[in-house]
Every structure is written in C-alpha cells, then in structure tokens.
Amino acid sequence: MAKYIDLTQDNFDATIAEGVTMVDFWAPWCGPCRMIAPVVEELAEDFDGKAKICKVNTDEQQEISVKYGIRSIPAILFFKDGELVDQVVGAASKDAFADKINAQLA
Amino acid sequence: MLDCAIIGGGPAGLTAGLYATRGGLQKVTLFDAGVLGGQITKSSEIENYPGFFDNTKTGLDFMESWQKQCFAFGLKHEYKKVARVEKVEEHFKVIFDNGEAIEAMTVIVATGSTPRRAGFKGEDEFFGKGVSTCATCDGFFYKDKPVTVLGGGDTALEEAFFLSNICSDVYVVHRRDEFKAAPPTLDRAMRKENIHLITNSVIDEAYGGMMGLDGVKIKNTQTDEITDMANTGLFVFVGLNVNNGVLKDENGDFICEMNEQGQVVVDLKMNTSLKGLFVAGDLRIDAPKQVVSAAGDGSIAALQVISYLQEMQ
Numbered sequence: 001m002a003k004y005i006d007l008t009q010d011n012f013d014a015t016i017a018e019g020v021t022m023v024d025f026w027a028p029w030c031g032p033c034r035m036i037a038p039v040v041e042e043l044a045e046d047f048d049g050k051a052k053i054c055k056v057n058t059d060e061q062q063e064i065s066v067k068y069g070i071r072s073i074p075a076i077l078f079f080k081d082g083e084l085v086d087q088v089v090g091a092a093s094k095d096a097f098a099d100k101i102n103a104q105l106a
Numbered sequence: 107m108l109d110c111a112i113i114g115g116g117p118a119g120l121t122a123g124l125y126a127t128r129g130g131l132q133k134v135t136l137f138d139a140g141v142l143g144g145q146i147t148k149s150s151e152i153e154n155y156p157g158f159f160d161n162t163k164t165g166l167d168f169m170e171s172w173q174k175q176c177f178a179f180g181l182k183h184e185y186k187k188v189a190r191v192e193k194v195e196e197h198f199k200v201i202f203d204n205g206e207a208i209e210a211m212t213v214i215v216a217t218g219s220t221p222r223r224a225g226f227k228g229e230d231e232f233f234g235k236g237v238s239t240c241a242t243c244d245g246f247f248y249k250d251k252p253v254t255v256l257g258g259g260d261t262a263l264e265e266a267f268f269l270s271n272i273c274s275d276v277y278v279v280h281r282r283d284e285f286k287a288a289p290p291t292l293d294r295a296m297r298k299e300n301i302h303l304i305t306n307s308v309i310d311e312a313y314g315g316m317m318g319l320d321g322v323k324i325k326n327t328q329t330d331e332i333t334d335m336a337n338t339g340l341f342v343f344v345g346l347n348v349n350n351g352v353l354k355d356e357n358g359d360f361i362c363e364m365n366e367q368g369q370v371v372v373d374l375k376m377n378t379s380l381k382g383l384f385v386a387g388d389l390r391i392d393a394p395k396q397v398v399s400a401a402g403d404g405s406i407a408a409l410q411v412i413s414y415l416q417e418m419q
Contacts, residue, residue, distance in 0.1 A: 030243050031148065031166030035141040059246075069317045071339065072234040072244045089234035093139040093185045 002048035007056045016079040020051040020104040025075040027058045032091040033074045039094045080104045111200045111210035112136040113188050116144020117397045118216035118387030121404030123181035129412045139187035143169030148240045150268035188352045212382045212411045219346035219388040228312030236319020237340045241265040248273045248339040257343035263287040263295045276301045348389050376407040
C-alpha cells in the first residue's frame with residue numbers, strides 16, 4: 001500500500017525536485033487538516049508511481065513553512081520539477097486535489 | 107430516482123439525512139463537495155448546544171460524532187458540487203458542476219452560509235496569507251505574537267478569547283461603541299488582560315509583501331486617526347453571506363421566493379414556494395445561525411419530506 005511521504009528540512013528539496021509533487025502543510029491542532037487527512041492518504045494510493053503525495057508538519061518544520069509563506073492551513077502546494085505551480089488554501093474535496101495533480105501530469 | 111437529495115453537509119443537512127433515513131426513506135443522498143460538519147468545525151468552542159458541555163472540545167470534535175450517527179440509517183454521501191436545482195414536472199433534477207445530473211422526488215437545500223469579507227483594502231490580496239476567518243486553523247502561526255480581530259459579535263469575541271491564550275496580545279477592532287456579543291462572552295473577553303477592545307474603528311488597510319501580510323492600519327471613525335499595527339495577523343469575523351447559488355436557474359433567476367437579503371422564504375415546515383423543495387438552516391429567512399436551530403430545521407424539513415412523499419402516492 002502506497003503511503004504519503006513525510007517531508008522534513010532534510011528531504012524536502014530533493015523530493016520536489018523531479019516530477020509532480022503535492023505537499024499538504026498541516027498541524028495536529030488544525031481541525032480542517034484532520035478532516036482532509038484521509039483524502040491525502042487515498043491520493044497517495046491513487047497516484048502511486050505517478051505523483052508524489054507528501055505532508056509537512058508545520059509545527060515541526062517551521063523553516064519550510066516560513067520559506068513558502070505558509071500562514072493558513074491546511075495549505076496544499078503543487079510542485080512540478082521543483083517549481084511551485086499551484087496551491088489551495090483550506091480544505092477541499094478529493095476531486096479538487098486530484099484535478100490539480102492531473103493538470104500537472106498532463 | 108432518489109426519494110430525497112440533500113444539498114449541504116452541515117448540521118441542517120446531516121440532521122435532515124438522519125431523520126429522512128431513520129423515518130424510512132430508502133434512497134437519500136447528501137451532496138457536499140467539501141468537508142462535512144459545516145462552519146462550526148472551524149470554531150474553537152461550542153458552549154450552547156444542550157447536552158454537550160465540554161470546554162476542552164472544539165467544534166470539529168463535536169461534529170465528528172454527528173457523522174457516525176447521521177450515516178447509521180442508510181444515508182449516503184457523495185463528494186459532488188451541485189451547480190443548480192431544477193424542477194421538472196413533479197420531481198427535481200440536481201445538476202452538478204461537471205454537467206452530470208441526478209433526479210430526486212424532493213430536495214432539501216442546506217447550503218448554509220460562509221464568512222463575509224469586510225471589504226477593506228488588501229483583504230482579498232492577503233486572504234490565506236495573514237488574513238484569516240479561522241482562528242483554530244491559523245492562530246498558532248501567531249504564537250506569542252500580536253493579532254488583530256475585526257468584528258463585534260459572538261464569533262469575533264469567542265475567537266478573540268481563543269487567540270488570547272496563544273498570542274501575546276489580541277486587538278479587537280469594532281466599528282461601533284457597543285458589542286453585539288452575548289454578555290458572558292463579552293465579560294470573559296473584557297476580563298482577559300491581553301485582549302484590547304478598540305471601538306468606533308475599522309480596518310483601513312491590510313498591507314504586506316510577497317511573504318504575506320505585514321500589518322494593518324486601523325482608522326478611528328470619529329477622529330479619522332490612523333493607527334499602524336505592524337507585525338500582526340488579522341482575523342475577520344463580520345457576519346455571514348448565505349450560499350444561495352444552487353437555487354438560481356440558468357438565467358440567474360431564483361427558482362423560489364427569496365427575501366431582499368437573498369435568504370429563502372419558508373414557512374414553519376420549511377416549505378419553500380416551490381412544492382417539494384425545502385430549505386433548512388442558515389439559508390432560510392430569520393435564521394438564528396446556530397447549530398441547534400439548524401439541526402432543528404433539518405429534522406422539520408425531513409419529516410415534511412416524508413409526509414409530502416406519502417401524500418403523492
């Protein structure tokens with residue numbers, strides 16, 4: 001079963017460098033983040049081998065959060081070959097996230 | 107053909123689903139493209155729902171238990187965004203944003219409301235980048251830092267209190283000199299040393315740069331004096347707009363009777379002016395915008411759907 005990748009300062013840049021990556025910035029105390037957590041897990045399975053589905057715990061990884069100006073979570077950033085190409089602030093449906101990933105895969 | 111299509115998964119829609127399915131309807135589907143639970147899931151506390159009195163629990167904790175119960179009797183949920191509802195002869199067509207549609211004998215619209223924007227300069231530009239409508243989501247980004255709250259109602263002061271336990275100082279900016287919030291909520295905020303109430307004032311401008319909001323300018327409406335509040339996050343709680351879009355036809359006209367504020371005219375049984383179409387929760391006229399009343403509306407609408415379908419047979 002494919003699982004999402006937990007990103008830290010050590011593996012962030014290397015992970016997003018190639019291909020399509022979705023990164024969910026979240027925190028344990030954030031209600032809407034908890035609600036989209038199952039969606040992120042499903043996306044990790046659905047896009048196994050096609051796109052990387054990742055999570056960043058904003059409590060623990062403050063440097064990454066600051067770098068991308070995260071001030072509101074959940075914030076879902078989409079990268080293609082290392083470049084930020086799209087983002088969603090706030091909870092949304094699985095389809096909405098899948099559409100954004102597919103748009104970058106196309 | 108569904109017995110009943112429910113649009114919206116907040117307290118009104120979930121309760122309608124519970125009552126409709128437990129009341130014997132077999133084919134009931136709730137359509138909501140977002141997260142279930144409604145606006146209360148963004149709230150840091152819920153103190154006025156009888157039977158639930160636990161100040162360690164958030165609005166989200168509270169709504170999690172609803173889902174298990176409301177889906178226990180056969181209610182289905184589909185993650186679909188509804189574009190509009192159309193009456194076709196004796197039944198309804200629910201049309202989704204991707205152009206697909208389903209048919210239903212009855213429809214309960216419980217799409218609720220969303221936080222209103224205040225309309226100051228920079229609000230849209232910095233929304234999600236320092237301007238927020240969710241203290242439980244974003245408060246922790248301002249740990250031990252000052253924040254500004256705009257608004258004078260219950261939500262504004264409840265969330266100001268929540269923020270006061272995280273942030274160094276909370277400046278509550280309100281355009282009037284008196285607050286609308288319930289007395290216990292206002293008292294609690296006034297007793298908190300790091301909550302500062304700034305009355306007769308509005309946000310003149312939110313400013314910042316590439317990395318988001320840097321600060322806000324607060325204007326006193328009596329003296330026109332501007333105070334610069336640097337290094338702050340801004341939380342806006344200035345009321346709600348109803349989500350009535352699904353009730354507009356292709357030409358943008360409403361399919362049922364509305365009032366001037368865009369709320370749906372209903373009777374005490376949640377009947378709209380269109381037979382078989384019911385509305386529950388914040389979207390209706392005179393809605394108190396409370397979880398307990400939205401739930402009440404949902405139950406009334408579902409019971410009415412059941413008797414409407416019996417009469418049709």
